[in-house]
Amino acid sequence: MNSLYADLQWLPRAPDDFSERLKSMRDAAPAFDLGTNLQSLARHALNLNQLTKLARVIDRARAERRSLDPLVPFRLAVLSNSTTDFIAPALVASAVRHGISLEVILPAYDQAAQEVLSPDSQVNRSKPDAVLLALDFRALPLTLSLGDGDASCATVAGILGYLQSLRLGIKRHTNAICIFQTFALPVETLFGSLDRVLPGTMRSLVNNVNDALSAYVRESGDILLDVSALADTVGLADWHDLQLWNLAKCSFSDQLVPLYADHVARIVAAIRGKSRKVLILDLDNTVWGGVIGDDGLEGIRVAQGDATGEAHLAVQQLALGLRDRGIVLAVCSKNSDATARLPFEKHAEMILKLNHIAVFQANWNDKATNIQAIAEELRLGLDALVFLDDNPVERGLVRRLLPQVAVPELPDDAAYYARTLAAAGYFESVAFTSEDRERAGLYQDNAKRVRLQKNIGGLEAYLISLDMTITFKPFDATGRARIVQLINKSNQYNLTTRRYTEPDVAAAECDPGVFTLQVRLADIFGDNGMISVVICRADGDRRWDIDTWLMSCRVLGRRVENMVLREILRHARAAGVRTLTGIYLPTARNALVLDHYEKLGFRRVAEEASGITRWELNVETANPPGAPMKTLSLGFRLDVAPDAVDEARREETVR
Amino acid sequence: MTMDEPQIYGRLTHIFRDVFDEDSITVTPELSALDVEGWDSLTHVRLIMTVQKTFKIKFSNAEIGKLQRVGDLVKLIQERAASAR
Numbered sequence: 001m002n003s004l005y006a007d008l009q010w011l012p013r014a015p016d017d018f019s020e021r022l023k024s025m026r027d028a029a030p031a032f033d034l035g036t037n038l039q040s041l042a043r044h045a046l047n048l049n050q051l052t053k054l055a056r057v058i059d060r061a062r063a064e065r066r067s068l069d070p071l072v073p074f075r076l077a078v079l080s081n082s083t084t085d086f087i088a089p090a091l092v093a094s095a096v097r098h099g100i101s102l103e104v105i106l107p108a109y110d111q112a113a114q115e116v117l118s119p120d121s122q123v124n125r126s127k128p129d130a131v132l133l134a135l136d137f138r139a140l141p142l143t144l145s146l147g148d149g150d151a152s153c154a155t156v157a158g159i160l161g162y163l164q165s166l167r168l169g170i171k172r173h174t175n176a177i178c179i180f181q182t183f184a185l186p187v188e189t190l191f192g193s194l195d196r197v198l199p200g201t202m203r204s205l206v207n208n209v210n211d212a213l214s215a216y217v218r219e220s221g222d223i224l225l226d227v228s229a230l231a232d233t234v235g236l237a238d239w240h241d242l243q244l245w246n247l248a249k250c251s252f253s254d255q256l257v258p259l260y261a262d263h264v265a266r267i268v269a270a271i272r273g274k275s276r277k278v279l280i281l282d283l284d285n286t287v288w289g290g291v292i293g294d295d296g297l298e299g300i301r302v303a304q305g306d307a308t309g310e311a312h313l314a315v316q317q318l319a320l321g322l323r324d325r326g327i328v329l330a331v332c333s334k335n336s337d338a339t340a341r342l343p344f345e346k347h348a349e350m351i352l353k354l355n356h357i358a359v360f361q362a363n364w365n366d367k368a369t370n371i372q373a374i375a376e377e378l379r380l381g382l383d384a385l386v387f388l389d390d391n392p393v394e395r396g397l398v399r400r401l402l403p404q405v406a407v408p409e410l411p412d413d414a415a416y417y418a419r420t421l422a423a424a425g426y427f428e429s430v431a432f433t434s435e436d437r438e439r440a441g442l443y444q445d446n447a448k449r450v451r452l453q454k455n456i457g458g459l460e461a462y463l464i465s466l467d468m469t470i471t472f473k474p475f476d477a478t479g480r481a482r483i484v485q486l487i488n489k490s491n492q493y494n495l496t497t498r499r500y501t502e503p504d505v506a507a508a509e510c511d512p513g514v515f516t517l518q519v520r521l522a523d524i525f526g527d528n529g530m531i532s533v534v535i536c537r538a539d540g541d542r543r544w545d546i547d548t549w550l551m552s553c554r555v556l557g558r559r560v561e562n563m564v565l566r567e568i569l570r571h572a573r574a575a576g577v578r579t580l581t582g583i584y585l586p587t588a589r590n591a592l593v594l595d596h597y598e599k600l601g602f603r604r605v606a607e608e609a610s611g612i613t614r615w616e617l618n619v620e621t622a623n624p625p626g627a628p629m630k631t632l633s634l635g636f637r638l639d640v641a642p643d644a645v646d647e648a649r650r651e652e653t654v655r
Numbered sequence: 656m657t658m659d660e661p662q663i664y665g666r667l668t669h670i671f672r673d674v675f676d677e678d679s680i681t682v683t684p685e686l687s688a689l690d691v692e693g694w695d696s697l698t699h700v701r702l703i704m705t706v707q708k709t710f711k712i713k714f715s716n717a718e719i720g721k722l723q724r725v726g727d728l729v730k731l732i733q734e735r736a737a738s739a740r
Contacts, residue, residue, distance in 0.1 A: 019673070049673045049705060056676060085697045247716050248700045255708065 004416070005234045005259050010408040010424035011045040012399070018050055026057045034061055035071040035101070040403055042097040048090060048257050055089030058096065062103070071101035072272050076264075077128040077176065078104060079112040079166070081139035082251035090261035097262070098269035099383065109249075112139070116169030124173040130271065131170050132179045132225070132264065133163070136251035137186060137206055145200035146190070152200035156208045160216060167222065178222040179267060182210040184231035184239055184252065223430050225267055230260065266428035276406060276426040277380060279322055280371060281315075282389035283333035283340055283362070284553075287352065288312050289414065293339050293492040293553065293589055303349045311414035315388070316351040318418040323356055326436030327427055328378060330359040332370045332387065334556055336492075336591055337362045337449060344447075354447040356440075361449065364592060366557055367394050368401035368456045377450040386426045390414070391554065392525040393466065400465070401458050460628070463558060466523040468629035470560065472567045474636060475509045475516040482530045483518055486550060491589040494550040495582065495596060513538045515571055519564060521555055521629075531555045532564055536572075539581065544572055546582040549596075559627035565600050566626060567633065572619045580619055586611040600624055658736055663729050670709055674702045684726030712736065 003009060015021065018041070025037050042054060061068060076091065078084055088104045095102035105126045107115045112135065115123040123131065140159050145151035167178045185206050189195040195203040210228050217224045231239035234256060241253035252260065269275065284291045289301030289308040301309040302316075323329050329352070333340050340362030344354045354360070359377050361370040367389070375382050382404035389395050395407045408424045410417055429436075475483060484502050491497065500508075508514045519532035532555075535548040546568075551560060572580060582597050598604065601624055602615035668682045675693055688694040694702075703719055706728070712735040722728055 019676075019678075048701065052701075053673075053676050083697070086701065243713070243716055244700070244704070247719065248697065250700075254701070254704045 001238045001253075001255060002234055004411075004420060004423055006238075006255050008045040008258055008262060009411070010420050011043060012409055014044040014046055014050055018044070018046075019053065022053055022057055026060065030066065034066055035068040038068075038096050039071065039099060042093055043403075046093065046258060048086060048254055051090040051093035051258060051261065052086075054096065055092035058092050058101070062101075068101040071096060071099055072274070073101045073103070074130070074268055074272065075103045075105065075126060075128045076268065077115075077123040077126060077131045078106055078134050079115055079123065079131060080134040080136075080251075081110050081112065082134075082136055082245075083109065083249045084134060086250060086254060086257055087134070087261065090257045091264055094258070094261035094265040095268055098265045099274050100265065100268055100272060102265070102268065110139075112166060113169075116166050116173070119173050123170075127174060128176045130177040130179055130223075130268070131174070132181070133166060134181055134251075135183070137183045137202075138251070140183070140209065142202060142205050142209075144202060144205070147198050147200060149199040152205060152208065155200070155205060156212055159209050160212050163213065164216070167220070177271060178220075179225055179264075180213055180217055180222060181225045182213060182228035184228050185236060187236045187240055223267060223271070225263060227260070227263075230263060234259070263425065266425045267430065270428045270430045274383070275428055276386050277326075277384040278328045278330060278358075278374070278378060278386065279319055279427075280330045280332050280374060280385055280387045281319060282367075282387075282391070282394065283331060283335065283343075285390045285414070286312070286388055286417070287316060287319075287331075288343060288347075288350075291553065292343055293335055293592075294489055296491075297342055297346055300343060300347070302343065302347060308414060309349070311417065313349070313351060314415075314418040315421070318422060320351055320356060322427060323440050325427075325429075325432065326439040328358045328439065329356055330374045330378075331357050331361060332367050332374065332389075333362045334364055334367070334553060335362045336364075336589075339492075339589065341447075357447045359450060360447040363452075364556065365452055366397065366455065366459060368398050368459075369452055371398060371402060371405060372456060373450045373452050377448070386421075386424075388417070388421060390417070393523065396466075396525070397459075397462050400462050401456050459557075464628040466525075466558070466629075468521060468523045468558065468627075469632060470563050470629050471520040471522070471632040471634060472564075472636075473518050473520075473634050475505060475518055476635065477506075477509070479518045479530060480505055480509075483533055486530065486533050486552070487548065490550040490552070491587070492553055492592050493556070494548075494587075494590050495546070495593055496548055496585045497587050497590060498548055498585075500548075508535060515544060515568075515575070517564065517567060519551075519560070519567075521558075521560060528552070528555060532560060534564060534568060536568065536580075538577075542576060542578040544568075544575075544577050544580050546580065549582070553592075558629075559625075561596070561600065562624050562627050563629060563631065565622075565624050567631070569619055569622055569624075570633075571636065577619050580617040580622075581605075582615040582617075584613045584615070658733070660729065660733075663732055666709060667706070667725065667729070670702070670705050674698065674705055682725050684724065684729065686725040687723060706732070710736070 021041060025034060084106055088106050091104050092102050105123055105128055107122045115121045143155050145155065170176055170178055183206050186202055189203060190201060195201040198204060214224060239252050239256060244250045244254060281287050289312050290299055292300055302312055303309040319329055341354065343350055359374045361374060371385065371387060375385060382402050386406045387398050388408065390410055398405055399407050406426050408421055410420055484505050488499050508516055515536040517534040518530055521528045521531045532551040533548060536544040537547050539545040582602060597615035601622060602617045604613055605616050606614040664682050671680045671682050672678050675691060707713055710732055714731060718731055
């Protein structure tokens with residue numbers, strides 16, 4: 001079974017303590033914000049058992065008349081010819097994910113016609129907001145008429161008449177919206193491929209019914225849930241679980257109930273106007289492959305004919321398609337503004353252009369603050385936004401600080417980014433209006449930058465939750481290749497942009513006049529690998545001069561630089577150094593670190609006309625604040641006896 | 656995949672608690688639908704489906720129809736696991 005769909009892989013995995021969390025919400029005091037908390041739990045990928053449990057808490061809360069605000073109430077009657085008892089709780093729980101407090105009215109098995117036609121039936125008395133006709137092909141009088149076009153037309157017309165009569169019954173007794181479903185094709189054929197060619201085969205009849213039903217809905221203004229397409233997407237052989245049909249008359253696999261229920265919930269949310277309206281794109285490794293600030297215009301991958309480039313072009317293609325149907329596009333990237341705009345302006349292969357982007361936020365602030373600024377500029381709620389980013393740490397941060405923003409999980413392979421975004425169905429709509437068609441034009445030629453308000457709180461707690469471990473080592477043969485690569489590739493977070501060859505780096509490893517650091521960072525999402533490199537040179541009288549200090553932008557905003565400085569200071573003190581000196585050599589790409597030394601407490605001692613600045617720090621008195629991460633120092637022999645191996649592992653936690 | 660009985664019972668206890676939403680259940684060979692509140696025909700189907708998925712095995716409906724007590728289910732899981740090896 002395809003796990004992207006069956007396991008709702010755009011949603012984060014359910015927490016291990018799902019059941020415990022649910023219980024504590026169930027048992028919480030009346031003042032507890034049950035609606036919001038249940039929604040945050042429902043925003044994980046839940047299996048059928050988990051959905052069932054969550055629905056039970058909703059049912060109980062409703063029975064106890066507890067408030068489920070801010071969830072929006074909706075009553076949905078489900079008429080079916082199959083067993084829907086598994087589906088009903090899944091619908092209730094999936095609706096919570098989409099901000100809806102759903103009440104499902106479920107009449108007895110196989111009672112569709114009786115329920116709609118009798119005015120005092122359970123369905124008609126319950127005054128539903130919508131009626132879902134969850135019928136499968138086995139509910140239809142599909143009389144085969146192999147090769148007989150006239151007979152097959154009559155069969156299809158008869159079936160459509162039956163469906164319309166159900167609709168009329170619903171409309172006669174209630175104000176409910178009617179939601180039809182297309183029919184998943186049965187797998188088995190009589191001839192093989194010819195089943196599609198000949199009229200009157202099962203395959204032809206079901207296809208014809210689906211076509212006729214779609215055309216009818218377009219005219220009648222009802223709503224269609226395209227179950228046939230959903231079943232085709234996951235595979236008909238997986239959709240139709242014959243064991244389950246024979247055992248319990250369930251019309252499709254239990255493993256696909258969470259997917260189906262999410263699709264129904266999307267439609268209900270769309271009816272209530274809760275579809276999302278804005279797609280915010282990260283740039284590096286999302287819209288293009290690579291990092292524009294480091295790889296440059298020629299280095300990023302965004303061309304046809306290149307596997308990575310085509311994967312990112314598919315993201316652009318989908319974004320542009322969404323824009324054409326009225327979804328507003330925005331950018332949120334950690335980059336300098338000019339650098340981030342460069343590919344849009346100069347790269348011939350880019351599908352997205354600046355005039356497609358309504359708000360363009362490229363700066364070094366945290367993304368939650370930027371996303372909030374985008375929402376304010378567009379005058380839309382955070383629950384109208386979707387944020388697409390390849391970096392799990394950025395995704396986690398935005399989810400934590402702005403839980404209303406939808407942030408899809410992405411697989412490792414960029415080839416599946418576009419499909420995953422589409423599978424999440426954030427922009428599900430029940431109509432396409434002229435207003436939608438024109439919306440994109442309102443934001444033409446904009447690519448506006450908006451000023452940030454104050455930073456959002458909660459960053460520190462998020463950093464703590466990352467459970468980071470920073471590891472310091474001197475240069476060694478194992479790390480050499482990566483050190484050389486970083487020295488020659490890093491452009492943005494790089495104070496001096498001095499390039500060294502492999503022999504240079506090898507020489508530094510055993511030069512007693514040189515102090516070196518290679519820095520790695522791990523967090524709950526995994527090992528980020530080597531992310532920072534430092535070279536200090538002994539410089540006369542108890543001074544160390546920082547020759548090289550660079551860092552990967554991927555770990556920006558986590559105060560890694562503070563921890564690096566603390567480590568340098570520790571070794572400097574052990575070596576009897578009194579003063580640390582640094583220099584900033586400006587280039588076209590490293591404005592990011594213009595005030596690096598100032599932020600770390602260095603004193604500016606010189607500024608040249610060229611923009612070069614020189615800095616000093618008193619080693620004895622300096623005490624830069626740390627960051628919430630565990631520190632490991634490995635392989636230093638400075639202050640430890642050669643045989644005391646254990647003591648060479650030094651651990652420190654700064655909180 | 657080799658699995659001994661205690662392991663199977665351990666995993667089944669976990670599954671039962673999940674499906675019946677009841678943390679006090681401990682699965683024994685003699686346990687049957689009469690002993691557990693809410694063990695009706697539909698929950699039974701959800702239970703069997705969860706067992707199939709967790710142990711990555713499939714039963715036939717004929718086999719499912721013959722199950723009386725948890726001991727029967729464990730025997731079936733062992734047979735299936737053995738033939739899969």
